[in-house]
C-alpha cells in the first residue's frame with residue numbers, strides 16, 4: 001500500500017474515529033463541555049468514563065457524521081477554545097489522579113479570523129508547555145489524519161499508539177505538493193517523501209506501538225485497542241510522577257537530537 | 258564605485274544599504290523596519306563583544322532525502338554565511354548575563370528543522386543548569402517541511418525544555434519579529450513569561466493566503482500584526498528598535514534572582 005493510499009484511508013469519511021472507540025472501550029462515559037473562557041468547540045469532545053474498572057479522561061477530535069453535524073464541528077478542525085477545553089480536562093484529570101487518553105484524527109487546526117483573534121497559536125503552545133507538566137499518564141492514539149500543530153496539541157504523551165493506516169505529518173501532502181511543484185495533484189508523491197506513515201513514525205521513535213488493522217472489523221480493533229490501553233496504563237501507573245515527567249521529556253528530547 | 262541600495266517596502270524609497278544598516282535598519286523616511294539578520298540583531302541588543310556562540314557548528318542533514326533539500330541548505334548557507342536558521346549563545350545586556358537565541362528569516366525563511374530545535378533545546382537546558390534567563394528573538398515561517406514530522410516534533414521538544422527552565426523559576430522573554438508564523442507561533446514564541454513584539458511585525462498561526470482561501474474573503478487591514486496581537490491580549494508590550502536593548506536590560510534587572518532567603522519568604 002502506498003503512503004497516499006494510507007492518507008486516503010485515514011481520511012475516509014466512513015472511518016471509525018475517536019468517538020466510536022470511546023463508546024466501545026468506556027463505560028458510563030459522561031461528556032464535559034466548554035473551556036470556561038469563551039465557548040464550547042464541537043471539534044473537540046471530552047469527558048470521563050470507566051476503563052477496566054477505573055476512571056479515565058478521554059479527549060477526541062470529532063468531525064461528526066452528517067453534513068450538518070460536520071459543519072457544526074468545523075469538519076473536525078479545532079478552534080482555540082477546543083484546545084483550551086482539552087487542557088482544562090487534562091488538569092481536571094490530574095487533580096483526580098486519573099490518566100488521560102487523547103485520540104487524534106483531524107485535518108488540522110481551524111483557519112479563520114476568529115481563531116486567530118482568539119489565539120490559535122497561543123492555545124496550541126500552551127497545551128504543549130502544560131502537557132509536559134501533567135502529573136498523570138497521557139496516552140495518545142492516532143487513528144486518522146494527524147495534521148500538523150493542530151494534532152500535536154494533543155500529542156505530548158508517555159506512549160503513542162498509532163493505527164497502521166493512520167498518518168501524521170507536518171503538512172498535508174496537497175500543501176506540500178503545491179509548495180514543491182506548484183501542483184497539488186502530485187500529493188501522492190509528496191506523501192511518499194514526507195514519511196508520514198505509522199511505520200515511518202515508529203522508525204523515527206515517535207510512535208511507540210502500531211496497531212495492525214488488517215481485515216479486522218472496527219469492533220475487533222476496539223477490543224485490541226482496549227487491551228493495549230489497559231496494558232500501557234498498567235505499566236505507566238507504576239511510575240512515580242517525577243519519573244513520568246522526566247521520561248515524557250526524554251521521549252521528545254531524543255527526536256532529531 | 259557605486260554603493261548598494263535597498264528599497265523600503267512601505268514608502269518605496271531607495272537608500273544606501275550601509276547607511277540603513279548603521280541606523281538599526283529603520284527607514285529614515287517612513288520609520289519602517291527592514292528585516293535584520295541574526296548577527297545584526299545580536300549586535301543591536303548585546304553589550305559590545307559579550308556574545309559567545311554555542312553549538313555554532315551544528316549543521317542540518319537531509320535525513321529524509323527530501324527533493325532539493327541539500328541544495329536549499331547550501332544556498333541558505335551561502336546567502337547568510339550561517340550554518341542554520343538560529344544562532345544561540347550567551348551575552349550580557351545592560352550588564353545582565355543571559356542566554357540568547359536569535360532566528361534568521363533569510364535562512365530558508367527561518368524555518369525550524371531538527372537542528373534549530375536541537376540548538377534552542379540545548380540553550381534552554383544550558384540556561385536551566387547555569388540559572389540564566391533566556392531571551393529569544395523569533396522570526397520564522399514555521400516548521401521546516403523538508404524534515405517532515407521530525408520538524409513538527411521540535412515544537413514539543415522545545416516546549417518541554419522551556420517547561421523545565423520555567424519550573425526552575427527562571428525568566429524567558431520572547432521577542433516576536435517579522436514574520437513569526439506557523440509552528441513557531443504555536444510553540445516557543447507564545448511560551449514566554451513575557452512576550453514582546455516589534456511594531457508592525459506579522460505574527461500569527463495560519464498563513465494569510467490560507468485563511469483567505471478558507472473563508473473566501475479579504476482579510477482586514479492590520480490583521481495579525483503586532484498591534485493586533487497586543488489588542489487581543491497575546492503580547493505584553495511592543496518594543497521598538499531604538500529602545501530594544503534598554504527595555505530588555507530593564508526587564509532583566511526587574512527579574513534579577515533574589516537571594517535565597519527572600520525567594521523562600
Ligand SMILES: [Zn+2]
Nearest residue numbers: 265268284287
Ligand atoms: Zn520607508
